[in-house]
Amino acid sequence: MNHHKSDDQKIVVHRTIEASADAIFDVVTNPRRHKELDGSGFIRSEEHGDRITATGQVFTMNMEGDHMGGEYKTDNHVTGYAHDRLVAWQTAPAGTEPKGWEWVWELEPQGQHQTEVTLTYDWSKVTDKELLRKVTFPLIKKEELEHSLQRLAETV
Template structure:
């Protein structure tokens, strides 16, 4: 599942909001993220950051793809457990100095946990777009 839109902000500004887990609850369109500790800014593949969820629990997120200012993707899991196979990806493509095309993908095609399938299916393109729209509000106000 993928959604995209142009945002009137630089790729660097937008990427900083995505790569800093403490900022993610500000623009999460799934209303799934409650908080993350400061100081977890992602710097590369292999980094792990933790998030507290709104419904309960904590997720560790293992970064699997990374290009500063352009691409970040992670696999969430319960602390100490292997990722069950769903992936969140953000791709940023500068259009010009002040505009960026942002693609947000939620890929649950490799999800192995049957208990998570219903929640995965409820993450629609509209929810991805809600995250993009909220991200745009935050980025464009900076």
């Protein structure tokens, strides 16, 4: 089956931030900092996880959200990594395999001290029909993604 990515299955936001790509990458690859970047308010803290340095790594976060009936944990499986350019992960309820939604951070240096940051929330790979019946995607609104970039700009 041929699945093309359509815009109704992903949200993409952009922002130019007054910081170098390596400074920004330093924040987005550190799970301990993700609460500071969370525009949704779901993240409570990092449970465990080292700095992201490669695909295949998993980091676990403590979360809280009404859609999950309160507190829960997520395992985040790193699916994309390019130093100072890209980091991506798919999120799953702790102890389960990712169901297909993915977060992608892309950094495009604009000279020495400016970086265009693109944040994509993509659920086009979600195929689990039961999940799609239970969960209305997107769980996160575009404003919340823009808020994450705003918070990133304030953090760096």
